[in-house]
Amino acid sequence: MREISVLCYDAEYRKYCSELLTIFYLVTNIEFVEASTEFADKDFLHVTKGTDLVEMRYTKDGQTHIFLFKDKDIEKDRIKTIKKIIFQFLNSIQQLDLPWGFLSGVRPVKMAVNLFLKGCTRQEAYRVFVNDYLVSPKKADLLLDLAQMDLQLTGKSRVISDSVSLYISIPFCPNRCTYCSFTSYPFDKNKDLIPVYIDCLIKELAHIQRSIQEKNQTVQSVYIGGGTPGVLPLSLLDKLLSAVDHLCTDQTREVTFEAGRPEVFDDDKQKCVKNHYVTRICINPQSMDDEILRNIGRRHTVKDIVQCFDNAVKNGFDNINTDMIVGLPGETPDQFKKNLGLLLDLGQQSVTVHTLAMKKKAVLMQNHNAQDIVNNK
Ligand code: SF4
The missing domain is CATH 3.20.20.70 (Aldolase class I)
Structure with missing residues (x-):
């Protein structure tokens, strides 16, 4: 299993990287470093946040890929949007089939239950998983079926504030x-x-x-x-x-x-x-x-x-x-x-x-x- 070193001084982006990289690497194979240290047998990710632009340099198997994006104006759904951008960049190089998209560290059925409890229709909840989190249509359907079963079994309804x-x-x-x-x-x-x-x-x-x-x-x-x-x-x-x-x-x-x-x-x-x-x-x-x-x-x-x-x-x-x-x-x-x-x-x-x-x-x-x-x- 490959290892990766990550260099990123920005706290917000360090957090996104540490969460998203666990999709591609074992958690113990991810090391955050304080200076640029590229090793032939290790992958390397360098994230630099400027005033306007974020630059990502990802070296995998000796090849470096660069991606730049503007994060200054991302306000709506900021966390989800930025994570989606980073995930898409990483996976454009990894080329993995990831049916759960970039859902990690969450209980997806609980997310689906909460969407229903907030009043989302099945179609709206489906769109959240497929479009926002890049979950495959098959897994999104599975999640929503389980969430509906959960609501039925627990007898929860939308009004639970009592x-x-x-x-x-x-x-x-x-x-x-x-x-x-x-x-x-x-x-x-x-x-x-x-x-x-x-x-x-x-x-x-x-x-x-x-x-x-x-x-x-x-x-x-x-x-x-x-x-x-x-x-x-x-x-x-x-x-x-x-x-x-x-x-x-x-x-x-x-x-x-x-x-x-x-x-x-x-x-x-x-x-x-x-x-x-x-x-x-x-x-x-x-x-x-x-x-x-x-x-x-x-x-x-x-x-x-x-x-x-x-x-x-x-x-x-x-x-x-x-x-x-x-x-x-x-x-x-x-x-x-x-x-x-x-x-x-x-x-x-x-x-x-x-x-x-x-x-x-x-x-x-x-x-x-x-x-x-x-x-x-
Ligand atoms: S919290 Fe659970 S896992 Fe941790 S030491 Fe206690 S019994 Fe063991």
């Missing part, structure tokens, strides 16, 4: 998984901080409650995620969930508690969660293979997952989600299939499958080359 959804973050974990790029602090090192954090959260929830009452809104759903919310000590868990209970009404459709890792979600905590307004829990194995779990820095085993799950069923939870990651280091497609089968044997109500995202902040990426992970080296 309800809100809340996300509550518990950014503490027993330790850091090697692939993790989220905000997460080790539980042991922050023991003193956690009660203070929960008190602040509860104060914030009280403010939110006042605000939504003033606006005559109701809470439609709550998601308590992380981090690993299941790591909270019993008394703090009870305190937080009691505050969440106060926010819920008979209009509240779902309250999810993401317990996270099985080894921390013991019987007492499960019983505590069951005593509150929680309607759905998540137990996240990520893999059903002990060696892979060790490789990614998890401290639990497959046995812990099964025990935790069975106990949750005994405690009366009837809406359990389990998370799994596809593409973890050391896992072949056949192993993944086997692990997925083992996971489904649990009989949960839903499974969320994530693809491994190779983010620079993750320990895994600091110790490995992205391509080696892809090749299971």
Whole structure:
């Protein structure tokens, strides 16, 4: 896989380049440099923003291509328009068939849902994807079909301002998984901080409650995620969930508690969660293979997952989600299939499958080359 160096002093254009280049290069193969350093075995992109014109010099496989455009007058849909220009220039050289156009770092179905909720017709939404983001007609149709299904299933309508959804973050974990790029602090090192954090959260929830009452809104759903919310000590868990209970009404459709890792979600905590307004829990194995779990820095085993799950069923939870990651280091497609089968044997109500995202902040990426992970080296 080729690497690229990028020289660009303008912050706005650096951002566009870092987003768009991930369509053509692995994120770990993109390096921003501070001076012109052309290498024979690397591609090079030099973007210069003048008062009127932007010049792009793209050296690929030893050949330099130059493109100039006027960005001063681009005001309407500025970000989208400039990204489209840069993408078209890069792909005029790369010549790749990219059915998703330059959509990157977004959830396209969510975009489509939002367009519908804003009142766009299907034809108008289709034009946004095909003309503005250069998505292929086939993919645009797929997106719009999924968005319409999403709206039907969730019962959302255009008028949703009378309800809100809340996300509550518990950014503490027993330790850091090697692939993790989220905000997460080790539980042991922050023991003193956690009660203070929960008190602040509860104060914030009280403010939110006042605000939504003033606006005559109701809470439609709550998601308590992380981090690993299941790591909270019993008394703090009870305190937080009691505050969440106060926010819920008979209009509240779902309250999810993401317990996270099985080894921390013991019987007492499960019983505590069951005593509150929680309607759905998540137990996240990520893999059903002990060696892979060790490789990614998890401290639990497959046995812990099964025990935790069975106990949750005994405690009366009837809406359990389990998370799994596809593409973890050391896992072949056949192993993944086997692990997925083992996971489904649990009989949960839903499974969320994530693809491994190779983010620079993750320990895994600091110790490995992205391509080696892809090749299971
Ligand atoms: S459990 Fe989730 S948030 Fe916590 S370290 Fe692992 S990946 Fe990060």
